[in-house]
Amino acid sequence: MTEATYLNARTTIRSWVLTTDHKRIGILYLVTLIFALVLGGFFAMALRIEHLTPGHTVMTAMTYNRSFTLHGVIMVWIFMIPSIPASFGNFLLPIMVGAKDVAFPRLNLLSYYLFITGTVMVLVSMFVGGIDTGWTFYPPYSSSTPTAIPTALLGVFVIGFSTILTGLNFVVTTHTMRHEGLGWMKLPLFVWAIYATSIIQVLATPVLGMVLLLVVLDNSLHWGFFDPARGGDPVLYQHLFWFYSHPAVYIMILPGMGVVSEVVATFARKNLYSYRAIAYSSFGLAFVGFLTWGHHMFVAGMSTFDAGAFGVLSMLVAIFSAIKVFNWTWTLKGGAVALKTPLLYVFAFLFLFVFGGMTGVAVAAMSLDVHWHDTYFVVAHFHFIMVGGTLTAFLAAIHYWFPKITGRMYSERLGLLSAALVFAGFFVTFFPQFLLGNAGMPRRYYDYPPQFQPLHIVSTAGSWVLATGLLITAIYLGHALFRGHRAGDNPWGSRSFEWRTTSPPPTHNFHATPPFDIDPYDYTQPLPGTDDDPAAEKEAA
């Protein structure tokens, strides 16, 4: 007899596309996100191939410019920003707080369809002229280029609306839907991470929405909010844009940090070295992250006073990431560490994120930024954070919660192999880009002087290894989806709340009211009623 799960409760297409079940909406997001990742990845590969030789390789300058813009827009707004919160956050947050659903299930569905609408608008812009501004849409270029700016920017605006509604839903759910007896200090750290992310989503995204609207008005009606000929100041656009887009980096990385906290504790079978430090530092990142946007503008013509202020504030925000990294690493000490696929991805995360984060601090050291700004050094730095951080955490999450979501298990050997390939491929792709940046190669260059070619070839070769790793992942996960052996309810032996119900969970998440009075990271004693229980062990024997 098969158990009733959210997957087999109703199986019509209608029951999926009009579902208000947070788990199914999470799955809808996951499928859409993987589509976005593939599309953004396609452009990335095309860009890398173009750079095999200086000048024309496979595409014209205009195609190149549109491709890197689409790569950026798709990866940032259609993949990174919603990635972990919209998929795993949706699926897990209500379960982790012991609720039947998010606070506003219909709003949740609306949010998904807004996301789809925005995505379609961005993709349509590809066919009605494309956009060639880069994902930062700086005026006056963006307000004068004849390409499809209004379509694309309104698309991003709509996606922003979806982000706000998702964040709002999570904030309210965390506040009002927690199970009785589940205090803030007992919440899984993933919930803290998603909650802090949601705060940024709700408070930063409207600023982006506003400034994009102004650029659309500048571009289509020539209102000139940022047009120097009418007295406008393009640097003010950059202020407003980065007021959103710097915190957006934390929208991308914080949920990944939540994943890391969960995975590290589970595979070390140990309490986190400091729960409070990790929880509070999420808030630290969320709030101090709002004060540092100006470090994107050190050479933009900002005042020296402001530049100095943003420089020192940027140093403060880095400390919160450092606290987390330190605490994760020391969690392993005295644990019972099993190097499974999710943990291997987390190790990749740790290394790449430390490297990416430290080079981030380096670019906030102001005189160095003057040389590095808008070069491949910056490109390498933020890919270390976004791919090495967020994408790696996303892959860790997929592997960690795969049995939770599907009830099945993938091949561990292929998992470890592809994780190693992804790590190696990533490193070979992006490490040379630091060196290119040192040498002075500016970003968004279609053509480049021949002395940079060897490094570009290495980088392109790395991108193929990375793609191979991801392709293998797709194949064995696809296989496991239908053919994988049954995983059992709690294959990792985790103490966290989402594993206290069946895998996959039933429609209303719990068959019986689970106990929410324990510490989700307590591995000091056996867990009653599970495989861990000595009594159960005896019975099995």
Add this chain to the structure above:
Amino acid sequence: MSDTTVLAPQEHFATIEQQAHAARLGMWVFLASEVLLFGAIIALFTSYQVHYPDAFRQGVDHNTKLLGSINTGVLLTSSTAVACSVHALRAGKRRLAGLLVAATIALGAVFLVIKLTEYAKHFHEGIYPGGAGSFFQVHHARGLPEFWTLYFGMTGLHALHVTIGLTVLGVLLSRIMRAELGAASAHRLELGAIYWHLVDVIWIFLWPLLYLA
């Protein structure tokens, strides 16, 4: 009156109190988001004001101060009316609550009519967004086009919010008249009222920035 109807919560909530609390917090979080939306354009306005103090003074001096000020009074009164209507509905005085919401809607409509009158006056004078129009061939102060563009942007966005608020209040009014809202479900009206108050608060700041000083 049928205000004693006990409302059942939606199935994923344990109690109606939990549901009302969630709805209220949700509205506040949404308003926080709205504050930042308006905050972005106000921050832009303030920056340009610091950059072009003289042009912005000229702009303010030229603006239709009397009409803008009357509109402030209209919105303040409407806010008071809708606050009273929430109070009345909680006390079970559905009819009074309905009347007060109707008054709020009427005042909101007056606000929009006055706002449109102002726009008509500006257009007549040759003031259009983007520094277009005959006005700017006579008045050259650098930064003046930005004042008027931002003026249209800010008041236009605000007028859009007034319109949304009026729609929400209209729906609530019809539900009060059909006795679908009563003392037990007063929090629904309360949410609409909170939104209306926010629209009022934003105007409270736009008024001095654009009309007074």
Add this chain to the structure above:
Amino acid sequence: MNAAPISVKPILATGGALLALWVSSFALSYASLGTWALPVALAIAVVKAVLVALVFMELAHATLSMKLTVLAALALLLTLMALMVADVATRGT
């Protein structure tokens, strides 16, 4: 949770206060305050906004989470404005 005010009096009193502040703000705009005109007008606006928020929007009776939401939004808004204006104001030096 929101404990609803029992009497309608605070609402009416607040409405009266708002209109009084409105009139005074309008009148003050004719006094030649020079550079102080805008700060004074904005200070009155802040008082009005606080009254509306505390009494009409019942923030005074709201939960801590709601108050913190408002505070967070205001703190970030002020940060945005302060650092943006600081750039424009200190650029010449």
Add this chain to the structure above:
Amino acid sequence: MIELFRRLIFLPVGASTVADGVDALHAFVITATMLVSTYVFGAAAWFTVRYRRKSDRQLTRRLSATVRHEASIITLVLGTFLLWWVLGFRQYVEMVQPPRDSDVVYVEAKQWMWKFTYPDGRDTNDVLTVPVGRPIRLAMTSRDVIHSFYVPSFRIKQDVLPGRYTAVWFEATQTGTFPIWCAEYCGVSHSRMRGEVVVLSQADYALWLRSGKGQTAEIDCGRGPGSCGGGDLVAIGRQVALRRACVACHTLDGQRHVGPTWSGLYGSQRTLADGRKVVADDAYLTRSMMEPAADVVAGYAQVMPTYQGSLTAAETGALVELIRSLRDGPVAPAGVALPALEITTAADGGRGP
């Protein structure tokens, strides 16, 4: 040592006075990054091996951070970061403040070329010729979108904005040719917007100055670009002042008129209408042309229109040079009669001398 480091991480030669300091900080920061990454990964790897799992039901002892442990890590890390900021900020301030005695070259960026205008009135496209060992300040503006002036070998970069003048300076320490790249995306040919700085020895530079290479400034004196003829920037400035009717309000001989006189203006301290005091340097003068309302001198009415968009970088440069030439009071008009107060003459002065 620093040369080895440069070669190791692909840095170009350091050919300006700021390069060595920046590269030293670079070395410090990158070494620390490498060490910390290795340390974190090493620790994780060691714990993974040392505490590997022995049984799937293995229990672990609770092990928590002490406040002292957390605090010491925070202090150490934050201390390092703040030290980087202090070092970086000091260098940054040095990089954005040109020495007082620097030579000025006017730069106009447009899609997709760089145009340099020298004090002697010459124009060159895409090639900037400078002497070694002299501080050079670039006053830069853009004609269309944002560009960014980047010379990797000098470790300098500055965005070039339409509607505004931004400045960057450098002092080359070795002769040679160094590439200039545009670092801010500016359209389809962004990657081809390249130029070069040619650094000559002082002697070669003097020769270059005399050779008259480059074109005469393409300043429009009413009969198309270049119609102002030759001559140095001061002479061109006089013609611009006539043609643009600057002299309708500003005198060159020290008399007060609608606007302040230009005589003795340069380098003097001005008291503004709002009480601020500023020194009338190049930045102030260009700003006053573009945004007359920004700094109104006390005692004068704000009636000047903006010249934003109507003056090219070269014309602005010429005017500033003219005003600079008058810093010690009026000089006898050379070649061009300057009818200081007669507006009618100024208006048809456009037809040339």
